[in-house]
Each structure stands twice: as structure tokens, then as C-alpha cells.
Amino acid sequence: MPKINPFKPNHPVSPGMFAGRLEEIRHLEKGLWQTKNGHPNNFLVTGERGIGKSSLLQLIKYFANGDIESSYGVNFNFVTVNLVISHKTNLNSAVKLIDRILKRELGKVEKIRSFLESTWDFVQRLKILDSGIESTVQNSEIDILIDDFAYSLSETCKRISNKEDGTRLKDGIIFFIDEADNTCENLHLGYLIKAVTELLVQYECHNVMFIVAGLPDVIDKLSNSHPSSIRIFNHLIIKELSPSDRHYVVERGIEKGNEINEEITKITSKAKNLISTLSEGYPHFIQQFSYSAFDYNSDGEIDEDDVTGGAFGKGGALDEIGTRYYHSAYNEQIKSDDYREVLSIMSNSMNSWIKKSDILKEFSGADYIVTDALKALTSRKIILKNPSKRGEYRLQQRGFALWIKMFGERKK
Ligand SMILES: Nc1ncnc2c1ncn2[C@@H]1O[C@H](COP(=O)(O)OP(=O)(O)OP(=O)(O)O)[C@@H](O)[C@H]1O
Ligand SMILES: [Mg+2]
Incomplete structure (x- = not known):
């Protein structure tokens, strides 16, 4: 019988095999504790492809659900809402999805079910619009939708976390929003989270927390959606394991x-x-x-x-790694072996800045090809141009550099 392979290169890691990230876990656990006690914290988790963002979110979800005891000696009891953002997710579809998830998570209790039906009835009137149409929707309509959403969310959260009648059902609601770098304009993600967190305060709801994860460029995307949306987050940058x-x-x-x-x-x-x-x-x-x-x-x-x-x-x-993570950047977006040679030379400096003159020294062909390659690779965002020093470039991701380097090694 063939052995079952225990390693999981294609899935977020299970809690039993999760390594490291003690600092990040400490921060996030503290955020859960604060949120449980009415002082919500929001987090933005960023890092390169495959660095372990989804795995960390999954682990924290176990803490939030109470499946793993927290280091505060209590089991949290939050409702968790998992959203994975795709290029197609727009504001309407996200709200519809959240409505469904909350009903699925909370609707088991009879009394809560009828409460949810009436509190979230605005969702029935929403149509799923395709992205082309929604871009013409007026800003005021977006604001009305966000207000409806925030109000329903606050009512729901207060209903389930209310201590007054002695039956506190839940600690609050935690949103896990993964792959947020995929956000399209029509989701208005930065604006949405900023506006919702502010409205929740107005509606006196203090037990909702947002944990957003994505590639480093998610920061620009959130800022484009609302310039100060970044400020509502504690930022955790995920790095390599020791x-x-x-x-x-x-x-x-x-x-x-x-x-x-x-x-x-x-x-x-x-x-x-x-x-x-x-x-x-x-x-x-x-x-x-x-x-x-x-x-x-x-x-x-x-x-x-x-x-x-x-x-x-x-x-x-x-x-395998190439197919999963870097195939598109290396093979589909680049049709020329010369350009791949430029990448290979650059990968020797991993993702540190390298001077064009140094690339030219090592390149086997004509100088103008390097010029063309650097231009094309920059415009495809595969490499970055140093904004403060002329003629310096670098690969965006260390992981990508490492993979290219090892490809070179393989030939040897
Ligand atoms: N802390 C960890 N301990 C052990 N394995 C891990 C850890 N974090 C991630 N992994 C493993 O690394 C791989 C990538 O993890 P994960 O999918 O969480 O990364 P990601 O940052 O979400 O990637 P992507 O950018 O593609 O969404 C998976 O195989 C996962 O099992
Ligand atoms: Mg992920």
C-alpha cells in the first residue's frame, strides 16, 4: 500500500502542524479579547504569495470559534464570517454572502432565525449586478446600502452578545476577509470597512472585528478605495519562518x-x-x-x-511551486528567453535593488535588449523600479527570486 503523504503544499496548514508566528498570534488573540470586551481592533495581514496568510487566519478562526483555548484561559465564542474575495466580488454580492453566512451560523435558534429574517430583509431587495452595470450606481445608493448593512450588523451583534438577560449567546462577530488584494473597484472594500466600523460605533455596537489578508499591494488597493482606510487597521507583516x-x-x-x-x-x-x-x-x-x-x-x-x-x-x-505560484509571471507574461535571462541575473540579488549597469555586465546579448526587458518587466509589475535612484531595479518577491535561482541550479 502506498504511504499517505502528510505534507500539505496545497492547503492552509492545520493547527496541529502550524509553526511559529507567536508574535502575530499574540496580537490577534489580544484583538479578539479586546473585541469581546467592547474595544474592537481590526487587523491587516500582508505578505508574499504562499507565506502563510490563510493558514494564520484559519488558526485564528479556531481561536475565535472556541475550538482552541486562548492564552487568556478562556475559549472565545465568536460568530466567524469567512469571505474570500475574488475579482468578481462586488458590494452587493458580498452583502448577500454575509447575510447567508450569518443566517447559516445563527439561524439554528428559532427566535434568532425570525429576528434575522426581519433585520436583514433589505438584502432581499438587492439584485446581483454584474460589474459593468454597478459602476454606474450612484454613490448615494452605495451609502444607503452600507448604512443598511451596518445597521443590520449592529442589531444582529447586539442581539447575540447582549448580556442584559443573562444569556449571552456569542462574544461578537469576526470577519475574516482573505485574498483582499483581488478586490475590484466595485467592492469599495476600503470604503466599506472604514464606513462600517464608524457606523457601528454610532449604532453602539462594539463587538465586531475585521481581519483582512492579502498580498502587499492590498495596501494600495484599500487606500485607493478610501485614503484613510488603512488607519483603522493594525498591520501585521508575515515573514519567512525561522x-x-x-x-x-x-x-x-x-x-x-x-x-x-x-x-x-x-x-x-x-x-x-x-x-x-x-x-x-x-x-x-x-x-x-x-x-x-x-x-x-x-x-x-x-x-x-x-x-x-x-x-x-x-x-x-x-x-509544482512554479505551476502554483509563479507560472504566469515567468512563462505566460514573458515570452522571451532574453527577458528570463535578465530575471535570472536579477535573482542572484534576491529582491534587493540591482543596478542596470551590473545586469548589463552579466547579460549575454546586446544592451538594448536589457533596456527593453527592464521596461517590459516593470510595466508588468514583475519587477520594481527604484523611485529614488535612477537605473536600479529589483524583483518584487523574494520567493519568486528564490524559485528562479533554483531553476538555474537545476540545470547544473
Ligand atoms: N505557520 C505555518 N506552519 C506550517 N506550514 C505553513 C505555515 N503557514 C503556511 N504553511 C504552508 O505553506 C503553504 C502556503 O500557506 P498559505 O496558503 O497559508 O499561504 P498564503 O500566504 O495564504 O498564500 P497565497 O498568497 O497563495 O494566498 C501551505 O502549504 C501551508 O500549509
Ligand atoms: Mg492565502
Whole structure:
């Protein structure tokens, strides 16, 4: 029987295999505590592709639901609303979705169900508009919709978190808004959250919290929607995992595997070190390299050869990561090998600034190609141009640089 592979390169990690992020968890838990006690905090979680934003949100959701005990020695009891933003999500569809989720989460109690029906009846009148049409909707209509939404939300939250009759059903409502970088203009996300948080205060509702996550450019997108929307958030930037956390991920995975498989798998410390070094702390690299090494191994002990075999072979970890995260930037958006050579030269500096003159020194073709490449790659936002120093460029993401570098390694 083939062994079940315990590593999860394609899914947010489960709480039992979650590593690190102690600071971030502490901040978010404190936010939950504050919100429970009537002083809501909102958070913006940003970081590169695959750095672990969704995994962190998922973990905090377990805390918020009360599935995991908080470090305050209590189990929180929030209603959680999960929204994953796509390019198609507009204001109407988001409100409709929230209405559905709240009814699903809370509608089990008879009394609450009829309360929700009447409190959220404005949603029945909303039509799902496609993005082309909605852009013509007047601002005043948007404001009316946001006010209806905020009022219904505040009434709902007060109803379920009211302590007066001694039956506090819930601690409040937590919104988890993931992939917020996908937000389109018609969602008005920055404006929506800013306006709703202000209206909630007016309607004396103090137990609602927003946790928004996305790629770093979500900041610009929220600001474009409302210039001061960023100020309502505490900002958490998610970074690479430390070497000890990387080891923990690998060890926990192996342990999990041994719990579910009859045949035991071991891993040498050199193999663990290699995964840790190759990954540079990127959780999606750790999971994928571990997954591929586990798959490649056939003798029950994962060693360095299994790691490299699994990583660099055809259909191995590098190919998988490429397909999942970087394929579009590297293959679809760039049709020329010359441009890929420029990226490859730049990746030696990871995502630090590099002078055009230094790229020219290493490039194998004519100078004008480098000029064209830098222009094209900048306009496609694959690389950035230094706004304060002429002739300096850099790759946007360290993870992307690392992947390009390793592709070069593979040839060797
Ligand atoms: N703290 C962690 N411990 C162990 N593995 C993790 C951790 N965080 C993330 N991972 C793993 O890394 C990979 C990417 O994680 P996740 O999907 O959470 O990242 P993301 O930042 O949401 O990515 P994207 O930008 O694509 O949405 C997954 O395989 C996940 O299991
Ligand atoms: Mg994610």
C-alpha cells in the first residue's frame, strides 16, 4: 500500500502542524479579547504569495470559534464570517454572502432565525449586478446600502452578545476577509470597512472585528478605495519562518505521517537541514520540498538525495511551486528567453535593488535588449523600479527570486 503523504503544499496548514508566528498570534488573540470586551481592533495581514496568510487566519478562526483555548484561559465564542474575495466580488454580492453566512451560523435558534429574517430583509431587495452595470450606481445608493448593512450588523451583534438577560449567546462577530488584494473597484472594500466600523460605533455596537489578508499591494488597493482606510487597521507583516520553526514543520509532518501509516518513515538531520536551507523559510517551499522528498523516498529513511531528487526532478517540487505560484509571471507574461535571462541575473540579488549597469555586465546579448526587458518587466509589475535612484531595479518577491535561482541550479 502506498504511504499517505502528510505534507500539505496545497492547503492552509492545520493547527496541529502550524509553526511559529507567536508574535502575530499574540496580537490577534489580544484583538479578539479586546473585541469581546467592547474595544474592537481590526487587523491587516500582508505578505508574499504562499507565506502563510490563510493558514494564520484559519488558526485564528479556531481561536475565535472556541475550538482552541486562548492564552487568556478562556475559549472565545465568536460568530466567524469567512469571505474570500475574488475579482468578481462586488458590494452587493458580498452583502448577500454575509447575510447567508450569518443566517447559516445563527439561524439554528428559532427566535434568532425570525429576528434575522426581519433585520436583514433589505438584502432581499438587492439584485446581483454584474460589474459593468454597478459602476454606474450612484454613490448615494452605495451609502444607503452600507448604512443598511451596518445597521443590520449592529442589531444582529447586539442581539447575540447582549448580556442584559443573562444569556449571552456569542462574544461578537469576526470577519475574516482573505485574498483582499483581488478586490475590484466595485467592492469599495476600503470604503466599506472604514464606513462600517464608524457606523457601528454610532449604532453602539462594539463587538465586531475585521481581519483582512492579502498580498502587499492590498495596501494600495484599500487606500485607493478610501485614503484613510488603512488607519483603522493594525498591520501585521508575515515573514519567512525561522530555522527552528522550519525544522518543526518537517518533524511534525513526519510524526503525523507515522500516526496514519503502518510503515514508519524517518528523516536524517542532514535532510532536514537541506529542506530548511533550500526553503529559506518560505512555508510553501518547506511543505512542497517535504512532500516531494517523502514521495521520492523508497527505503523508509529520507536523506539528502531524496530531498534533491524530489526537489529538482521533473514534476518535482520546483515544478509544482512554479505551476502554483509563479507560472504566469515567468512563462505566460514573458515570452522571451532574453527577458528570463535578465530575471535570472536579477535573482542572484534576491529582491534587493540591482543596478542596470551590473545586469548589463552579466547579460549575454546586446544592451538594448536589457533596456527593453527592464521596461517590459516593470510595466508588468514583475519587477520594481527604484523611485529614488535612477537605473536600479529589483524583483518584487523574494520567493519568486528564490524559485528562479533554483531553476538555474537545476540545470547544473
Ligand atoms: N505557520 C505555518 N506552519 C506550517 N506550514 C505553513 C505555515 N503557514 C503556511 N504553511 C504552508 O505553506 C503553504 C502556503 O500557506 P498559505 O496558503 O497559508 O499561504 P498564503 O500566504 O495564504 O498564500 P497565497 O498568497 O497563495 O494566498 C501551505 O502549504 C501551508 O500549509
Ligand atoms: Mg492565502
